[in-house]
Amino acid sequence: MRRVVITGLGVFASTGRNVEEFFGNLTEGRSAVRRIRQFDPSELTVQIAAEIPDYNPADYFPQKRLDLIDRFSEFALIAAREAMQSSGIEVRDEERPRFGVVTGSGLGGVHTYDNGYFNLYAKQVTKLHPFTIPRSMHNAAASQICMEYGALGPSLATSTACSSSNHAIGEAFHRIKFGLADIMLAGGSDAPITFGTMRCWESVRVLASGNGDPSRACRPFSADREGLVLGEGAAILLLEELEHARRRGARIYAELAGYGMSSDAAHITQPTVEGPARAVRMALEEAQLNPEDIDYINAHGTGTRLNDATETRVIKEVFKDRARRVPVSSTKSMHGHVMGATGAIELVATVMVLDRGVIPPTANYTQPDPECDLDCVPNEARPARVRAALSNSFAFGGLNAVLLVRKFQ
Numbered sequence: 001m002r003r004v005v006i007t008g009l010g011v012f013a014s015t016g017r018n019v020e021e022f023f024g025n026l027t028e029g030r031s032a033v034r035r036i037r038q039f040d041p042s043e044l045t046v047q048i049a050a051e052i053p054d055y056n057p058a059d060y061f062p063q064k065r066l067d068l069i070d071r072f073s074e075f076a077l078i079a080a081r082e083a084m085q086s087s088g089i090e091v092r093d094e095e096r097p098r099f100g101v102v103t104g105s106g107l108g109g110v111h112t113y114d115n116g117y118f119n120l121y122a123k124q125v126t127k128l129h130p131f132t133i134p135r136s137m138h139n140a141a142a143s144q145i146c147m148e149y150g151a152l153g154p155s156l157a158t159s160t161a162c163s164s165s166n167h168a169i170g171e172a173f174h175r176i177k178f179g180l181a182d183i184m185l186a187g188g189s190d191a192p193i194t195f196g197t198m199r200c201w202e203s204v205r206v207l208a209s210g211n212g213d214p215s216r217a218c219r220p221f222s223a224d225r226e227g228l229v230l231g232e233g234a235a236i237l238l239l240e241e242l243e244h245a246r247r248r249g250a251r252i253y254a255e256l257a258g259y260g261m262s263s264d265a266a267h268i269t270q271p272t273v274e275g276p277a278r279a280v281r282m283a284l285e286e287a288q289l290n291p292e293d294i295d296y297i298n299a300h301g302t303g304t305r306l307n308d309a310t311e312t313r314v315i316k317e318v319f320k321d322r323a324r325r326v327p328v329s330s331t332k333s334m335h336g337h338v339m340g341a342t343g344a345i346e347l348v349a350t351v352m353v354l355d356r357g358v359i360p361p362t363a364n365y366t367q368p369d370p371e372c373d374l375d376c377v378p379n380e381a382r383p384a385r386v387r388a389a390l391s392n393s394f395a396f397g398g399l400n401a402v403l404l405v406r407k408f409q
Contacts, residue, residue: 231336
């Protein structure tokens, strides 16, 4: 069976506009959660989010291009550019039919939708932007990346709520592993910070209020956690078949070795233990590793009462007596929950853990919760020799996706 390696990384998020800045801020425990600046949030109950500060799309795209793309596609393109640049790859014309793209997004072009509906219903504008549909489609980011890099191979978009980009990366991984492609750009992007989206999420009643210090609002696994904080951004990784990467002398960040996906088939918002645990076991089985081989888990870790407690039970179910000894951290405490893009952002962080030997903390941790009695790496980064790691994504609707990366040998 063909092996798949990660040779390029790109991220554009609230905690950093490139991989170095992103990982540096994570290891310093710096939260990007602030009062919303994209619009006046004073009418909202929850007025905080993890936004990309001072983002000006004109710094990255000409106006003619901006007319065609939504904010979430902009983020995906910027991350893809860094992934391609960091990989040093030059795709030859004859390779393009085996060069593909898979992106995940939970919400797609909500800025286009939000503005369009406002113009239609509030302003009574009857003629909307002619590219409203192409801008807002969930596959818009994948299509834009394909056009920018001439990727003629298998290309698609996944939308499985919070697991979207883990599914995207997993599907890209299998296309290379099973011989359907040699090079894949894979990841995810979401830009959910609009007035309408925030109002919708308020109604779900899972958002942290951020009263007091907003930067400390998201406290995964802590006893006084209040809920999740929305974020925005994107991450894209370049995956290659091992021999293809070797032939061109590529730097290999890590090997992508396992992918598990499962469905709870139980409840639209309340997770089970059995479904996520099955996905973790599937990732381990595909990588031919055992629980004792895992040195770090990047948790789904949303900061909600139910999710964190359930994920703790999942880890205990799979890791048994070793569960409390495996370092587990949630970087959502700093970059927020970026919906369908979160898994890709967290996988970049996980790959950097293998590369740099430093585990980012669960920021804002205040006090232990008996229901979350794991080694949560509270508040301070930790040097560690990490040979293999998991990145968990457990989505609304009970759709689970777990990725396993290991040091390349």
